[in-house]
Amino acid sequence: MVGVSPGRVVEALPIRPGNEALEALPALSRALEGDGPALLPVAPDGENARELRTALGVGEPLLAHEDDTMDPTSVVIGTSGSTGVPKGVLLPNSALRASAEATEERLDGPGTWLLALPPHHVAGLQVLMRALISGTEPCAVDVRDGFRPDAFVEAATEVFATWGPYYTSLVPTQLARLIDDPDSLRALRQFDAILLGGAAAPQRLLQRAQDEGVPIVRTYGMSETAGGCVYDGMPLDGVRVAVEPPEPGRIHLYGPMVARGYRYADSEAFSDFGFRTDDVGQVRDRRLEVLGRVDDMIVTGGVNVAPVQAERPLTDHPGVREACVVGLDDPEWGQIVAAAVVVSDPSAPPDTAELREAVRSRAGAEAAPKRIVAVEELPLRGPGKVDRAAVRDLLGRQ
Structure with a gap:
């Protein structure tokens, strides 16, 4: 790995959805190797892009505790959460790689990924990172006119022309739209795994997917854990889940994919290899059930x-x-x-x-x-x- 010199700066990475997101792969690859600045992915036309750049110190050096010469901070994920206050989640190389490797271990090994989510959010970015880490070429859905079933089918056809296994990541609103379209439903069935997260999925939608033979894997995680780290209620390898008593209680997540912390902020939410979430859950039959946010x-x-x-x-x-x-x-x-x-x-x-x-x-x-x-x-x-x-x-x- 390339050594990290003191004073690495944070640099904005404008990254558009769809096929244009693939143009960011070389920069992301360099960031994974610690070669160059830490990257802050932003939507070029996003309402809060300028606010994120200012609040998270684009062009300014990482502080001493925000970087490590042996494990450089590769990306900074900007998130406003439910409070609207910008935060910058510091994800080191090790966290991104641990997340990708644990995902491959839980699924069917390295495969071809289809990007259907905004790439400046952690779930979409991780589609690209998993492809880079596994050495495969991702594809992307054309979303210039919004997310459409026919565009999904066209992109999925490109995916199926390569070596499998085949993976994609969706949110429930996308799945609901796709599953009602006969052509996109046929495409969904050809994937080996479809990661579903970002929001709670209605049970009726999950049952419909199961009945239709759509291989859904429900995920739970956040930017602070480099994306999903609990699949179908079970932690990925290397991840530990704890719930504050009495249950239901606040969820704690531990593992190598936990972020380094927040840019410009000390937070009691982070401890040694662990993150204290703002979510409430309970464990039933050894599976984590997420009930919602503490403030909800x-x-x-x-x-x-x-x-x-x-x-x-x-x-x-x-x-x-x-x-x-x-x-x-x-x-x-x-x-x-x-x-x-x-x-x-x-x-x-x-x-x-x-x-x-x-x-x-x-x-x-x-x-x-x-x-x-x-x-x-x-x-x-x-x-x-x-x-x-x-x-x-x-x-x-x-």
Whole structure:
């Protein structure tokens, strides 16, 4: 590996989605070897690209504790999270390689990857990094006109013309769109593994994929763990999961793919080889079940409700395609449970009393939404994540 001189700087890497993302491979390869600056991938036309460049010190040297001559910081992942405050996740060479190697070990070894996610987010970037580390040539979906099933099929056809195994990574909204299109469904079935993450997937969507023979692998992780490090509830090799008692509790993740820390910030979230997440979960039958973020928990009448407890019964209802549950301030209850739902057929929406009863019967009376509002679509942030703050504002105005 090339040695690292003191004072390596952070350099922005404008990286567009689709085929243009492949033009960044040489720069990413050099960064993996510690040759040159640490790279901050940004969307050239992104709303917060300039903010990230300023907040994360583009053009400025890495501080002493932000780099290591023996294990250089390869990339800095810019993330605003749910707070909107920019953070720069420092991912060293070792973390990226450990993530790629553990993924290959869990799947079917090195293969050809199809990029279908924004490459400036960790899940999309890791598609490119896995290909570089394994020595394979990735392909990409043309998203100049948005994410379309026909463009996915065209790119997948290019993938299937190479050596397998074949892999891609999607978010639930993409999977839902693809699985309803006959041509893209046939393409999905030809992959050896489809990593699905970025947001909670409705159980009905997962069941549909299973019934259709689509090889879904549910992933859990974040930028601070170089992407997914728990697959189908089971940690990758070298990863340890701990949940603060009593369960459900805050999730801790340990392993070689944990980031070095944050740019310009000391954080108690990082300890020796570990990361204290902002997520709540529990372990059932040795598998991790993620229930949501700590700050998304709803306290209504003194009872804690995880949004997913209400979202699952709602999305399992045939009349609901998507749902987001949040807490709204209330003088009597402290918070009330409220839900925004995207209905399957706007001309024949399900009865709200029926939806409320579906949640009550499975998750208890405290989880039953007191307010249910139908919306055309859920607001998103990042790669397929529902913007809960925007949903909260929307429901608060109803």
